[in-house]
Amino acid sequence: MKPIYEVAARAGIDEEHLELYGKYKAKLNPSLTEEHKDRPDGKLVLVTAVNPTPAGEGKTLTTIGLAQALNALGTKTVAALREPSLGPCFGMKGGATGGGRAQIVPAEDINLHFTGDLHAISSAHNLLAAMIDNHVYHGNALRLDPKRIVWKRAVDMNDRGLRSIVTGLGAGNGLPQESGFLITSASEVMAVLCLSENAADLKERLKRIVVGYTTEGEAVTAGDLHAAEGMAILLKDAVKPNLVQTLDGTPVIVHGGPFANIAHGCSSVIGTKTALKLGDVVVTEAGFGAELGAEKFFDIKCRQAGLQPDAAVLVVTAKALKYNGGVPVKELGEENPEALKAGLGNMRRHLRNLRRFGVPVLAAVNRFAADPESELRLILDACAELGVPAELSDVWAEGAAGGEALARALLRALEQPSAYKPLYGLTPSLKDKIGTIVTELYGGSGVDYSPAASKALADFERRGFGGLPVCMAKTPYSFSDQASLLGAPEGFAVSVSRVSLSAGAGFVVVETGNTMTMPGLPKAPAAQRMTLEEDGTIEGLL
Structure with missing residues (x-):
């Protein structure tokens, strides 16, 4: 790792704007925003993915690798990511800082207590x-x-x-x-x-x-x-964004960590706007599949913050499509082109949905080492049929070099004008907004409301909150509110069980199905696989 002041210098940040947290982490002082306020913004690129599967899709990995590849091509790029939560780190997922040669570091620090932001948020909430x-x-x-x-x-x-x-x-x-x-x-x-x-x-x-x-x-x-x-x-320090680096020294701003299945799933506006003043291109990500994180990025974050996104990248894997085509987890490593074809509907719907927001779209096919070439070709051909540029990404194994083709395709996409627009306006009723998301993005037939949810929505509108956007809380594993409905289901009804007002955040949370705002640990949590060695190193976290 390079000392963080060297990484900052690469991004055009003077040391006077750094608040150091050791040698490799720093917070960025608001003085940096003031100094750079008149600089033009860079291009904003969202990385999202198909619905997540147990095999892992590599959305954060792709975001990091793409930023590295763009810098290697001479395009000044900054990545903007969310902070990991201890819950998933010790639960099902383990660490969330990329992998292979596309990682942000110091990974253990970022995945654990980092600069204390999440603890400060917990303390403010509990106060x-x-x-x-x-x-x-x-x-x-x-x-x-x-x-x-x-x-x-x-x-x-x-x-x-x-x-x-x-x-x-x-x-x-x-x-x-x-x-x-x-x-x-x-x-x-x-x-x-x-x-x-x-x-x-x-x-x-x-x-x-x-x-x-x-x-x-x-x-x-x-x-x-x-x-x-x-x-x-x-929150006086937590509100300041954090600066770290990738394995090759690419600057990364990591700030905030809302989940996308039960919150809005995007890193901070402050971090994103800071990055836009530092890089010619900013690569950011939003949680889970595109129908959750990407929808909220466009309809909540960009709308509230006045951001103008310039492109979107959909991460897809052969394993994810086979899973959506009905293949059990243990058999995802086996060649099965028919199952992959059956699962392509999931990718097609996500690509179609992203185009609805008016931005240029491309696909990143994240390659696993054992992926059959025939299956990768099927994915590329399916994208070509839709007129969507697609490239293989091999950033886990090769870092920047493995993302060069994807980076060049993105630069070509960024030459096209963006006609970004949210999916829905703010004047329709809250139920109309929910219905638009369910029918136009999810592919559902309609919405069933519990009596309590209907009453609460009417009450919010009576109190003057009907003009807020909605933040959908649902399973990330399906377009529907039922995790078992894989692929691209149609004709289902989404059940809204509860709604709540987030007046400070500026949206209404809509809980569907059996969404939990407090997850539980799996039968064999990741914490059981971790060890702290005598020399202080941690095994099993990443």
């Missing part, structure tokens, strides 16, 4: 929870109805035992009431930080967070509780 209970305990001047408190606690770990809890048990410990925990990546504080323009905007958004309702049905906010300043104090 608000504590102040809510304290307000009720000391007289409840705002007449907050204990049965209508909607603010839970947060922790950055998968812990299903905390989904539903009772607080306040025991004499002198407050009013016993039902509550629960979210994983920090699903916290509205995470979304607020990631969608804020600066520290001042962060405070204003924190004030708007709705924590519950009075006995008369009026909303109570964090501002009403005078909690926003304390929360902002805890």
Whole structure:
């Protein structure tokens, strides 16, 4: 690894704008934004993927490798990524910093406590929870109805035992009431930080967070509780983006980490806008499949932040398409062109959907070492039939060299004008927006609402929140809300079980199916495969 000030210099960042966290990590001071405010923005490229499978698609890997390849071709490029959560790291996925020769480093630090951002977000979230209970305990001047408190606690770990809890048990410990925990990546504080323009905007958004309702049905906010300043104090460093590097020294801004299945799935606006002032091209990613992360990138992040994306790259693998064609996980390594053909519908729908947003689109076929050439050719041919440029990507094995063809194809795509537009406008009703996503992107026939969800949506509109975008929370494994419906299902109805207002973030969360905002650990969590060696090195995390 290069000292971080050398990486910063490569990106045009003077040392005076760095706040060092050791030799290889740094936060970027807001003074950098002020110094670069008059520079023209670079081109913004989104990397997304088909629906995720147990084999792994390599979306973050491709983002990193593509940034390396662009720099190797002489195009000044900065990557902008999300911060990993401890929950998935110790749960099912393990580390989330790329792999092979397309990694961001120091990988162990980034995957674990990094610069403390997620812990600060957890603390700010829980400060608000504590102040809510304290307000009720000391007289409840705002007449907050204990049965209508909607603010839970947060922790950055998968812990299903905390989904539903009772607080306040025991004499002198407050009013016993039902509550629960979210994983920090699903916290509205995470979304607020990631969608804020600066520290001042962060405070204003924190004030708007709705924590519950009075006995008369009026909303109570964090501002009403005078909690926003304390929360902002805890977030004063977390709001600053982090600078790290790839294995070849490409600058990477890593900031914020909302999940895309239960939150909006994009790295921070501050980090992205900073990167756009530093690079001629910025490569970023959004979580899970394109119908989740990419949709929210276009409809929430870009719309709110005034960003103009210039292209989108869809990552696809032969294994993913065979899985969507009905092949069991244990047999994905075997050649099966018929199953791959059956699974191509998943890729086609994602490509079609991305084109709806008006940006040039290309496909990155992430090569696994044992992939049959005939199967890779089938994918490339299918893309050609759609008129979508596609290239093989071998960045895991070869780093920048393995992404050269993809990088050249992207540069050609960036020569085309972007006609970016969100999928839906903000004037239709909340139900109309949900229906547009379900029918036009997912391929569904309609939406079934629980009585409570319908009532809540009507209430949000009555309170003046009908003009907000919607943030869909659903399984990432299918276009539908049922994980078992693979490929490109049609004619299904999506069931909306619950909706909630994220007034600070600026969207309405729509929970479908059995979506969980606090994941659980799998039967054999990744933590069981990890060891801490005597010399301090960690085995099994990456």
